[in-house]
Amino acid sequence: MITTNSGTYLELDDARPAVRFQRIYDHPIEKVWALVSDPAGLAHWFPSPEITLELTPGGTVTFSGDPRMPESSGRIISVDPPRRLAFTWGGDELHFDLEPLGEHRTRFTLTNVLQDRDTAARNAAGWDLCLSALDTHADGRPAEDPHNGPAASWDELYDGYVAAGLPSGAPVPGKG
Template sequence: MDRGTFIEHEGRPAVRFQRTYAHPVDRLWAAITRTEDLAHWFPSKVALEGEVGGTVSFSHDPNVDDDHGTVLAYDPPHRLAFTWGGDELHFELAPAAGGCTLTLINVLEARDTAARNAAGWAVCLAELGKYVADGSADGPHSDSAEPWRPLYEAYVAAGMPSGAPIPGA
């Protein structure tokens, strides 16, 4: 498993992922900002107003209620950040040899959500990888997605903070 790591981000608990994709920055920027692209890998349907202070709407996630957040950073095609409930999501894209590197930091409202969220993002990022490679991703809630539970158990076994309620459990 290509693990996310538990970190402190500006004094708050967070999980961080870094992935390199064999695609240009513009391709990944579209995948993290366009509603039709996000539908293939993000856990909720997302509608994003592309400006700082803009609204982000989240809907159709089987595990959480519909919600909205605020765009905190919008610097195409390199940086996007927004709130989601009490969490923040920070995406950074940088050119890399043969493609681009995506760094995702999920700043957590509560420390005990680290293992749960890390497992979820591992599933989502695997779907993102499939989607940008060949468009074949069915989304993180699909039967073809990597199973969440074994990832969660691996993060807990590795000592990542855990204990938050598991939706649907």
């Protein structure tokens, strides 16, 4: 796995704020697709440990099992197997874009379109931890549970994103 974008803040063409991450995996696109579109794959790294998806535009996505967050649901915005999946989560949008790089490599891009600009550093720190768990799982190595990982690591990542100038200040679930 190669990290080509470890987490950046940007404003999209329509001026919506977002954070973006990018990885290159030494796996075919079908394997990476299963990690982002199959509940069994998502369970290893996604913030909500229990997720269901109706993989059709307008389909429902449910998120549960996180003691810091109430159960919620979203909608599938777009799905184009094995290249693109986008859905709503709270007021945000998550876009997973996959691009084959030959037969055995895949570029993975996660774009979290933010409802609120001040969530950028918070969300980037969370995604950084989750994507580390994805990286580990994709490589077949045992990983710490991304849902109950060390808080100090999140705090350090958050402080780093704030120092890098990402907008911050939003409340952090489970922290007062």
